[in-house]
Amino acid sequence: MFLRSIQVRDWKAYANGQFEFPKPTRNKNVVLIGAKNGYGKTSLLEAIILGLYGRDGMHALARAITSNSDEDKSYDEFMERALHAQALSQGRTSIAITIVLEDAVERLKIVRRWHFAGSGKHRRNDEEVNLFSGKDEEPVKVPGLRPSREDRDDFYRSEIARKFIPFHLTEFFLFDGERVQQLAKQQKAWMIKEGVEGILGVQLLRVLQNDLKDYVQDRRRGVENIEDKTLVRVNSEITEMEARLEVNGQKLQAFEDQLSPVTSRIEELTRNVRTMTGGNIATVQELGAEQFNYRRQRERVEERLNQMLRTDLALALAGKPLRDKVSETIRSEIKRTEWLASKNHTREKLDRILAGLQAEVPVIEPDLTEHQLAVLRQRVSAVWETLWHPPPADCASEERHTFLTEAERRRVIERLEKIDKLGVAELEQLLSDHDEATVQFNRLGNQIAGLSGIEERIRDDTSQLERLNQQTVQLREQIGELTRQKQSDTSDLNRLRAEAGRMAARHESAQPNLARAAKAEKIATLISDAIEDLYPKYVDRLGEEMTSVYKQLAHKNLVKKIEIARDCTVKLLGDKGHDIRTMDSSAGEEQIFALSLIAAIAKVSGTKVPIVMDTPLARLDTEHRSNVLQYFAANAGEQVIFLSQPDEVNGEYLQVIRTRVCKAYHIEFEELDNGVGKAHVRNGYFQSEEF
Amino acid sequence: MNGIPLFEQGDARDALKKKCREAKIPIKLLEDLVEAEIEQIGKLRKRGLKERFDQLLDPNANAEAFEGQGD
Numbered sequence: 001m002f003l004r005s006i007q008v009r010d011w012k013a014y015a016n017g018q019f020e021f022p023k024p025t026r027n028k029n030v031v032l033i034g035a036k037n038g039y040g041k042t043s044l045l046e047a048i049i050l051g052l053y054g055r056d057g058m059h060a061l062a063r064a065i066t067s068n069s070d071e072d073k074s075y076d077e078f079m080e081r082a083l084h085a086q087a088l089s090q091g092r093t094s095i096a097i098t099i100v101l102e103d104a105v106e107r108l109k110i111v112r113r114w115h116f117a118g119s120g121k122h123r124r125n126d127e128e129v130n131l132f133s134g135k136d137e138e139p140v141k142v143p144g145l146r147p148s149r150e151d152r153d154d155f156y157r158s159e160i161a162r163k164f165i166p167f168h169l170t171e172f173f174l175f176d177g178e179r180v181q182q183l184a185k186q187q188k189a190w191m192i193k194e195g196v197e198g199i200l201g202v203q204l205l206r207v208l209q210n211d212l213k214d215y216v217q218d219r220r221r222g223v224e225n226i227e228d229k230t231l232v233r234v235n236s237e238i239t240e241m242e243a244r245l246e247v248n249g250q251k252l253q254a255f256e257d258q259l260s261p262v263t264s265r266i267e268e269l270t271r272n273v274r275t276m277t278g279g280n281i282a283t284v285q286e287l288g289a290e291q292f293n294y295r296r297q298r299e300r301v302e303e304r305l306n307q308m309l310r311t312d313l314a315l316a317l318a319g320k321p322l323r324d325k326v327s328e329t330i331r332s333e334i335k336r337t338e339w340l341a342s343k344n345h346t347r348e349k350l351d352r353i354l355a356g357l358q359a360e361v362p363v364i365e366p367d368l369t370e371h372q373l374a375v376l377r378q379r380v381s382a383v384w385e386t387l388w389h390p391p392p393a394d395c396a397s398e399e400r401h402t403f404l405t406e407a408e409r410r411r412v413i414e415r416l417e418k419i420d421k422l423g424v425a426e427l428e429q430l431l432s433d434h435d436e437a438t439v440q441f442n443r444l445g446n447q448i449a450g451l452s453g454i455e456e457r458i459r460d461d462t463s464q465l466e467r468l469n470q471q472t473v474q475l476r477e478q479i480g481e482l483t484r485q486k487q488s489d490t491s492d493l494n495r496l497r498a499e500a501g502r503m504a505a506r507h508e509s510a511q512p513n514l515a516r517a518a519k520a521e522k523i524a525t526l527i528s529d530a531i532e533d534l535y536p537k538y539v540d541r542l543g544e545e546m547t548s549v550y551k552q553l554a555h556k557n558l559v560k561k562i563e564i565a566r567d568c569t570v571k572l573l574g575d576k577g578h579d580i581r582t583m584d585s586s587a588g589e590e591q592i593f594a595l596s597l598i599a600a601i602a603k604v605s606g607t608k609v610p611i612v613m614d615t616p617l618a619r620l621d622t623e624h625r626s627n628v629l630q631y632f633a634a635n636a637g638e639q640v641i642f643l644s645q646p647d648e649v650n651g652e653y654l655q656v657i658r659t660r661v662c663k664a665y666h667i668e669f670e671e672l673d674n675g676v677g678k679a680h681v682r683n684g685y686f687q688s689e690e691f
Numbered sequence: 692m693n694g695i696p697l698f699e700q701g702d703a704r705d706a707l708k709k710k711c712r713e714a715k716i717p718i719k720l721l722e723d724l725v726e727a728e729i730e731q732i733g734k735l736r737k738r739g740l741k742e743r744f745d746q747l748l749d750p751n752a753n754a755e756a757f758e759g760q761g762d
Binding site: 154157158161166199201204205207208211215218512515516520522523529530531533534535537604605606 | 698707710711715720721724731734737740741744
C-alpha cells in the first residue's frame with residue numbers, strides 16, 4: 001500500500017496540515033517535502049508513525065525517548081508537547097491525524113484522535129482510533145457482539161499490520177536518516193535480526209509454530225487421560241473378566257458333562273431296583289422297617305381292645321339300666337349335697353335373726369322375759385326349719401357314696417355316659433384296623449421273603465445310587481456356584497463393556513482432535529524445517545544484495561563482500577577478507593551501511609510499502625548523496641517520501657531524482673507570539689521548484 | 692504466500708511445496724494457517740485462534756486440496 005494522504009490537526013507546529021500524494025508509478029514514485037530545520041519535517045514523520053500505530057509507534061520516535069522510565073508518563077509528556085501551541089487557547093482540546101492508505105484494490109482510512117483536558121493534560125484513556133474502508137469510507141466493524149476497548153485496539157492493530165506493516169518493522173521503512181545509522185552498530189545486530197526475520201515472515205512463522213505447539217498440547221490434554229488411564233484399566237478388566245468367564249465356562253461344561261452320565265446311571269439303577277422290588281425301590285431293610293410299623297399298629301389296636309375288655313366292656317356288659325340307676329343315685333346325692341350346703345348357708349342368717357330378737361328397738365313394752373324370749377327363738381327356728389322341708393324330690397334321702405368327692409361323682413357320671421356311647425362301630429373299627437395291620441404285616445413278610453434272593457444286588461444298586469446321588473448333589477452345587485458366578489461376571493462384563501463403549505465413544509469423538517493435533521505437530525515441524533532450510537539462503541541473498549547496494553552507494557571501493565551471519569551480525573569484508581567494520585568508520589559511512597541494509601531488506605523481501613526518510617542525506621558527502629537518492633528513488637520502495645532540508649535535496653542532488661518526483665511540498669513556518677509558530681503546507685518544493 | 696516473503700522468493704516456493712508433499716500437508720493448509728496467524732498480528736490476546744486451527748486442521752478437510760496440489 002502507499003500513502004495516499006495525511007492530514008494533521010493541532011499536531012505540533014501544524015494547526016492544520018494536509019498532504020495529498022498521487023498514486024506512485026514505476027517512473028514517478030518520489031514525494032519530496034522540504035522544510036527548514038524546526039519547521040515540521042520530523043513532526044510529519046512522527047505523525048505518520050503515530051497516526052498508523054498510536055502508542056505502539058513510540059519506540060520508533062527518536063524524540064520520544066526520554067529518561068523517564070514510566071512509559072505512561074513519557075507518552076503523556078510527549079503527547080502534551082505535541083498539542084499545537086495555540087490549540088488550547090483557541091478552545092481545541094484534541095489532536096487528530098488522518099492517514100489514507102491505498103493499493104490497487106483497497107483503501108484504508110485511519111483516524112486517530114488524542115484528547116486533552118483544558119489544562120493541556122493528556123487524557124490517555126480517551127484516545128480514539130477509527131478505521132474506514134473503501135471509497136465510501138464504511139467504518140470497519142470490529143468483530144464480536146460487544147467488543148471491549150482492548151478488542152478494538154487488538155483488531156485495528158491487526159488490520160493495520162496486515163494491510164501495511166507491523167509496528168515493530170517501522171524503523172526499516174519510516175525512519176530518520178540521521179538515526180538510522182544506529183543499525184550500523186555491532187551491538188544493534190539484534191535489531192537487524194528482528195527486522196530481517198520480521199520482514200521475511202520468519203518471526204510470524206515462529207509464532208505460528210509456537211501457537212501450533214500450544215494447540216497440540218491443548219488438544220491432546222484431555223484425550224491422553226482417557227486413553228492412558230481409565231480406558232486401559234477398563235479394557236484390562238474386560239480382558240481379565242473374559243478370561244475368567246472362559247475358564248469358568250470350561251469348568252461348568254466339565255461339571256455338566258460329568259453330571260449327565262451320572263444322572264443317566266441313577267435313572268438306570270432306579271429302574272432296576274423298581275423292577276426288582278415290584279415298583280417299590282425300598283430295600284429289605286426298609287421293608288422290614290415298614291413291617292415293624294404295621295406290627296406296632298396291630299399291637300396298639302390289641303392293647304386298646306384289651307383295655308376295653310378290662311374296663312369299658314365290663315361296665316357295658318353290666319347293662320344300661322344298672323348304669324342309669326347308678327348315675328341317677330349319684331346325681332341325687334349331688335343334689336342332696338347341694339341342698340344341704342344351701343341350708344347350712346341360710347342357718348348363719350337364722351342366727352343373726354335370733355340375735356336380733358334381743359334388740360332394744362323397736363321397744364317392746366313391757367320387755368320380754370327370758371322365757372318368752374327363748375320361746376320366741378324356738379318358734380322362729382321352727383319356722384326356719386319348715387322352710388327346708390320337705391327336701392327336693394330328686395334329692396337323695398341319704399348318701400351311700402360318701403367316699404366320692406363332688407368332682408369324682410361327676411366323672412363317674414361322664415364315664416358311665418361314655419360307656420353308653422361305646423358302640424359296635426368303634427369296636428368294629430378297632431377290629432378292622434387290627435385285621436388291616438395283620439394283612440400288611442403278612443404282605444411285607446411275604447415280600448421280604450421274596451426279596452431274600454436279590455437282596456444283595458438291590459443293596460449294591462441302592463448303595464451305588466446313594467453314592468451317585470451324593471455325587472450329583474456335589475456336582476449340582478458346583479454347577480450352581482459356577483452358574484451364579486457366571487451370571488455375576490456376565491453382568492460385570494456387560495457393565496465394563498458399556499463403560500468401555502462410552503469411553504471409546506468419547507475417545508472416538510476425541511479422535512478428530514488427535515488427528516488435528518498430529519497434523520498441527522507435523523506442520524510445526526515442517527515450519528521449523530522450512531525456516532532451517534530457507535532462512536540461511538535468504539540471509540545469504542541479503543548479504544549479496546547488501547553488497548550490491550553498498551557498492552552502488554559507497555564511493556570507496558574498499559568493501560568486496562558483505563557477509564551476514566544467521567545472528568545477523570554483518571561483516572564488511574575487504575580485499576584480504578578482513579572486516580573493515582572493526583576499523584573506525586565515519587557517521588556517513590555508518591549511514592551508508594544502514595541504508596544499504598534497509599534497501600537490501602526491502603528488495604529481497606519484495607515488500608511493497610512506502611519508505612519515508614527524514615533528512616536522508618544529512619551526514620552524507622556529496623557523492624554519497626547522489627548515490628543514495630538515485631538508488632532509493634529507483635529501487636527501494638513503491639513510494640519514497642523524502643523529508644528534506646533546503647540544502648539537502650537540492651541542486652544537483654535534486655536533479656538526480658527530479659524526473660521521479662510525482663509530488664512536492666514545502667513547509668512554511670509562521671512565527672507567532674512567545675516563540676511559537678504555525679506550519680503551513682505549500683505545494684511545490686520551496687519557492688521555485690514545480691513538478 | 693502473503694505475509695511470508697521467505698516462502699515467495701526464488702525457488703523457495705518450490706522447496707516449500709516439496710516439503711509439504713513429503714509431509715503430506717497441503718500447501719493451502721499452511722497458507723491458511725499463516726493467514727490465521729497474520730490476523731492475530733499485534734493482538735495482545737489471540738482470541739479464537741485455536742478454534743480457527745480446529746477448522747483448518749479438521750481431519751475431513753484439505754484431502755482434496757492435497758490431492759490437487761501440483762508441483
